[in-house]
Amino acid sequence: MFADDLILIMKGSLIEINYHVEKIFKMIRDFGMNPNKDKTKKTTNPKEILYLGIWLDKQTHLKFNLDKVKTNFKKLINILQQKKFTNGLKIHFFKAVLHSQLLYGLEIFDLTQKDFNAIDVWINKKITKFLLINPHSPRLIYKTEAKIDTARITIYKRRFKLIQKLKILDFNQIVDNLKFREQKFENINWQNNTLKELEIELEKYRIKQLENSPSWKVHKYLRIISIQNNINKQQRYLKWKGSTSILKLRNFTNYLNRYSYVMNKDKSKFCKLCKKSKNLDIIEDLDHFLWNCPAYENNRRIWISELKKINISNILNNNNIINIIIKKDSIYLLSLVGNRLIFESLLKFLNKNLGIRANKRD
Numbered sequence: 001m002f003a004d005d006l007i008l009i010m011k012g013s014l015i016e017i018n019y020h021v022e023k024i025f026k027m028i029r030d031f032g033m034n035p036n037k038d039k040t041k042k043t044t045n046p047k048e049i050l051y052l053g054i055w056l057d058k059q060t061h062l063k064f065n066l067d068k069v070k071t072n073f074k075k076l077i078n079i080l081q082q083k084k085f086t087n088g089l090k091i092h093f094f095k096a097v098l099h100s101q102l103l104y105g106l107e108i109f110d111l112t113q114k115d116f117n118a119i120d121v122w123i124n125k126k127i128t129k130f131l132l133i134n135p136h137s138p139r140l141i142y143k144t145e146a147k148i149d150t151a152r153i154t155i156y157k158r159r160f161k162l163i164q165k166l167k168i169l170d171f172n173q174i175v176d177n178l179k180f181r182e183q184k185f186e187n188i189n190w191q192n193n194t195l196k197e198l199e200i201e202l203e204k205y206r207i208k209q210l211e212n213s214p215s216w217k218v219h220k221y222l223r224i225i226s227i228q229n230n231i232n233k234q235q236r237y238l239k240w241k242g243s244t245s246i247l248k249l250r251n252f253t254n255y256l257n258r259y260s261y262v263m264n265k266d267k268s269k270f271c272k273l274c275k276k277s278k279n280l281d282i283i284e285d286l287d288h289f290l291w292n293c294p295a296y297e298n299n300r301r302i303w304i305s306e307l308k309k310i311n312i313s314n315i316l317n318n319n320n321i322i323n324i325i326i327k328k329d330s331i332y333l334l335s336l337v338g339n340r341l342i343f344e345s346l347l348k349f350l351n352k353n354l355g356i357r358a359n360k361r362d
């Protein structure tokens with residue numbers, strides 16, 4: 001408790017110092033305009049001052065954070081790409097090491113949308129790289145799965161907490177300098193009284209963001225996530241080995257021709273196995289792959305008999321696994337991968353099928 005208070009006071013005084021230093025340096029700079037000053041004396045400005053790891057100039061500090069994190073990412077990427085690390089661990093590393101370093105101290109600056117974009121672009125590029133997913137995957141999906149908010153939401157949340165603490169410490173003058181740049185379309189009230197109220201608003205905002213997306217992939221994903229009813233948590237299956245294959249399915253940006261066809265128009269969207277054995281043009285989408293393609297029938301029988309044995313009555317409201325199998329409901333099935341047994345059996349089925357698919361393709 002004491003250490004926490006101390007940090008608060010340090011942060012508080014940091015902002016106060018930042019504020020005063022700006023004033024002092026403005027005076028120095030103004031003095032610089034004065035022809036009577038001593039021209040041989042070099043004056044320092046906030047760009048050259050580092051205090052508690054924070055440069056007292058926004059641009060310098062932003063660039064400093066980005067440069068540092070870029071260097072560290074190069075070192076980390078080799079480790080992160082190793083198969084022995086689960087996605088859950090990779091995300092944990094990313095948040096603990098890179099994310100926090102990248103965003104360090106930024107809550108005290110007045111950042112513009114351009115500043116936030118610069119940070120987000122960097123984060124988005126890197127995440128697809130270490131999760132080994134297609135860089136064209138809808139970022140709303142994989143970031144919701146991993147529970148990584150935009151830089152603005154994350155930094156503003158930190159600022160919100162800082163302000164709450166500063167108010168308790170009676171640093172009201174400093175609070176006045178920590179403005180939020182409201183975004184009308186977001187409808188987030190950053191003047192909320194409690195963190196809990198803010199979290200509720202953020203949850204609504206995240207759902208709205210998915211709803212307003214023009215992407216059909218995101219809309220399908222929204223159905224998955226609404227069945228699960230847990231948009232505010234990182235998906236637990238990401239902590240298990242092999243989760244990238246499942247993430248790719250939930251992203252609708254994967255190897256199946258229906259989805260890769262959108263990215264690469266030279267490709268056919270039809271199932272090659274059905275073409276080869278029956279000369280039929282059938283779109284290879286998730287439904288076809290999971291429930292209908294005759295090439296996987298043997299694997300499918302084993303998989304379905306496994307599914308039927310899994311007891312999930314506790315997570316299925318008014319639905320049961322037989323129903324899902326009869327309806328061939330791929331979306332509902334994808335919403336159940338948080339169950340370890342469903343996850344494992346789907347993964348096994350997937351890998352067997354991919355083997356067949358790879359062998360029989362030209």
Ligand SMILES: [Zn+2]
Binds near residue numbers: 271272274282
């Ligand atoms: Zn087929």
